[in-house]
Structures are given as C-alpha cells and as structure tokens.
Amino acid sequence: MKVDSAGLEVLSRTECMALLGSATIGRIVFTERALPAVQPVNFVLDGEDVVIRTGEGSKLSAAARDAVVAFEADEVDPVRHTGWSVTAVGNARIAREPAEIARLSALPLTTWAPGVRDHFIVMRTEQVTGRRIRR
Amino acid sequence: MKVDSAGLEVLSRTECMALLGSATIGRIVFTERALPAVQPVNFVLDGEDVVIRTGEGSKLSAAARDAVVAFEADEVDPVRHTGWSVTAVGNARIAREPAEIARLSALPLTTWAPGVRDHFIVMRTEQVTGRRIRR
Numbered sequence: 001m002k003v004d005s006a007g008l009e010v011l012s013r014t015e016c017m018a019l020l021g022s023a024t025i026g027r028i029v030f031t032e033r034a035l036p037a038v039q040p041v042n043f044v045l046d047g048e049d050v051v052i053r054t055g056e057g058s059k060l061s062a063a064a065r066d067a068v069v070a071f072e073a074d075e076v077d078p079v080r081h082t083g084w085s086v087t088a089v090g091n092a093r094i095a096r097e098p099a100e101i102a103r104l105s106a107l108p109l110t111t112w113a114p115g116v117r118d119h120f121i122v123m124r125t126e127q128v129t130g131r132r133i134r135r
Numbered sequence: 136m137k138v139d140s141a142g143l144e145v146l147s148r149t150e151c152m153a154l155l156g157s158a159t160i161g162r163i164v165f166t167e168r169a170l171p172a173v174q175p176v177n178f179v180l181d182g183e184d185v186v187i188r189t190g191e192g193s194k195l196s197a198a199a200r201d202a203v204v205a206f207e208a209d210e211v212d213p214v215r216h217t218g219w220s221v222t223a224v225g226n227a228r229i230a231r232e233p234a235e236i237a238r239l240s241a242l243p244l245t246t247w248a249p250g251v252r253d254h255f256i257v258m259r260t261e262q263v264t265g266r267r268i269r270r
Contacts, residue, residue, distance in 0.1 A: 006193045025211050030169050035262065036164050036171070036205035038222045042213070058141045070171035076160050078177070087173045127170065127210055 004131065011130035016086040019073070019130060021045050026073035026106055028052065028123075030063035037063070039063050044109040050088065050123040051104055062119045063130045064092035076133075077082075090126035094119055102131075139266065140201075146265035151221040154208070154265060156180050161208035163187065163227075165198040172198070178206075179244040185223065185258040186239055188246045199227035199256045206258055211268075218268050225261035229254055 011019070020026075027040050041052045041125040050071050054060045058128040063069070069092045076083030080088055095101050111117035137145040146154070155161075162173050174195055176187045185206050189195045198204070204227045211218035230236050239255040246252035 004194075006190055006195075010149055015257035018200075019244045024213050027162065027173070027207065027209070029173060029205075034221075035224050037201075038162070038207035038220070038226060039166060040209045040218070040220045052148060055141055060141075068170075070173060074162070074175045076175055078159050083175065085173070087171075089170050129172075 004105070007134055008131040009056055009088070010085070011132055013110075013128050016128045017048060017125070018129035019084055020050070020087050020088070020125075023073040023075065026050070026071050028060065028064070029070040029072065030060070031069065032059060032063060042106050042109065042111070043123050045103065046107060046122070048125050050125060051107060051109060052121040052123070053109050053117045055117050058119075061094060061119050061121065064094070064123070066091065066093050069123060071125070081133065084130060085113050086128065086130035087124070088125035088128045090124035092121050092123040095122050137256070141240065143266040143268055146219070146267055147223070148263050149264045151223075152180070152183060152260070153263035154184070154219055154221050155185070155223070155260075158208040158210065161206055163195065164205040164207065165195070165202065167194060167198060168269070175213065175238050177246070179242050181242060181257070183260050185260060186242060186244060187256040187258070188244050189254050189256055191254050193197070193254075196256065197256050199229070201228050201260070202225065203227075204258060206260070216268065219265060221265035223260035225265045226235060226257035227258040229255050230257050237238045
C-alpha cells in the first residue's frame with residue numbers, strides 16, 4: 001500500500017476510475033475571471049471520459065470550451081472518519097457532432113436544474129490522482 | 136429571489152456563511168505544479184475565516200502559504216435533486232503567532248488523517264458565492 005506524505009493511501013488509476021464510476025455527483029473546477037470556481041454537477045463516465053450535461057448559455061459551458069479543467073468526486077464519512085477523493089485533470093470540450101450528441105443523450109445522465117440542458121461537456125481524465133483515508 | 140443564468144437561486148453572503156457554518160467537510164482548491172488540485176478537508180469557521188488543520192510537511196501547507204485558494208462546501212441530495220453549494224475565494228496563510236495557534240487549537244476541529252496535524256491554515260473568505268437548487 002503506497003502512502004503519501006500526509007499518511008493517506010495513494011490510489012491507482014484503476015482504483016480511481018472505479019471510484020469515479022461509483023459516484024453520481026462531482027465538482028468541476030474551472031477558472032472564471034481569473035479566479036477558481038467550483039460547481040457541483042451530476043455526471044456519468046463514458047469510458048474514461050467524464051460527461052456532464054449543461055445549458056447552452058451557462059458559465060460552465062463557456063468555461064469548459066476547450067479548457068483544462070479539474071474534476072473531483074469524493075465520499076467522506078464524517079462519523080467514521082473514512083473516505084476517498086479522486087481528482088482528474090484534463091481537457092474539456094463541448095460535444096458538437098450530431099452522432100456523438102445522440103450517443104451521449106442515451107447515457108443515464110439526468111439533469112436536475114431547471115431549463116433545457118442539451119449541451120454535453122466531455123472531459124478527458126488525463127491525469128487522475130486519488131487518496132483514501134482509513135482509520 | 137435572485138436566479139442565475141442556469142436557473143439556480145443566488146445566495147447572499149449571509150446565507151452562504153450560515154451554510155458554511157453548518158458544514159463540517161469542504162474542499163480546498165489550490166494549484167500544484169501549475170495544475171488544479173482539490174483536497175477534501177474538515178474545517179471550522181472562526182468568525183468568517185475558514186480554519187483547516189494540517190501537517191507541517193503536507194502539500195496543502197506548502198500550497199496554502201500566502202496563496203489565493205478556493206474553498207467549496209456543498210450538500211446535495213441525489214434523490215430529491217436539491218442542494219446548495221458555496222465557494223469562497225481568498226488568501227490563505229499558516230498561523231505563526233503562538234497566541235493565535237493556542238486560540239485555534241481550542242476550536243472544535245479534529246483531524247482525521249494519521250500523524251501530527253499541528254499547523255493551522257487560516258483562509259479569508261474574501262469573495263463568497265453560493266447557489267441553491269430547488270425543485
């Protein structure tokens with residue numbers, strides 16, 4: 001078991017992707033007016049890509065237009081003090097090809113917020129890191 | 136009720152600080168080797184400052200040394216599709232004064248990860264934004 005400088009278990013890419021696949025909510029981190037912005041989103045994995053549904057005019061859709069973003073998901077148990085966290089960094093783009101949009105529309109990805117959410121952000125998980133806290 | 140371009144309710148600073156005060160886990164966003172890094176942490180509010188406990192040699196302690204960081208907390212209900220998210224941006228510093236360290240040590244802030252965590256990161260919540268999703 002590999003442990004980092006803070007005493008946390010270092011997860012492999014395979015473990016990280018499995019944990020991401022088990023989560024339904026994550027946080028996309030992007031830059032807005034030169035400041036970091038964080039937005040919780042529901043998502044689904046498409047292979048090893050993170051897919052998020054958003055509206056055309058949303059800040060997220062503007063920010064994730066061919067930009068490097070970070071995506072984080074975690075599950076922390078505040079009572080048992082256990083949990084994991086996975087962060088992916090990679091390029092995000094808006095799906096433009098009708099065939100790809102049709103395919104992404106069939107993914108089990110519902111949107112919660114009101115309004116039309118017919119844009120898909122596809123983020124490559126180029127760098128993936130993860131940690132687990134065990135007692 | 137103010138609503139943003141994505142149809143989400145925009146929260147006031149007062150509402151944001153009250154929600155932050157109700158949370159025990161958040162995520163600190165910083166830059167590591169020019170890439171965004173996200174780390175879940177438990178925290179406590181000290182007035183309007185976010186206080187995090189960490190170890191001396193930790194990446195977090197290095198990254199938060201007089202740097203502008205972001206801090207996010209949220210509570211999302213995946214079944215009811217409701218929730219809130221608050222993000223603060225501001226300068227973070229390591230507490231150095233013995234009197235301040237003594238005062239911070241008395242805050243209800245336990246550390247989960249193994250090892251000694253006797254460093255306190257104090258982050259000013261200079262810019263605070265928050266959104267709420269309602270059905």
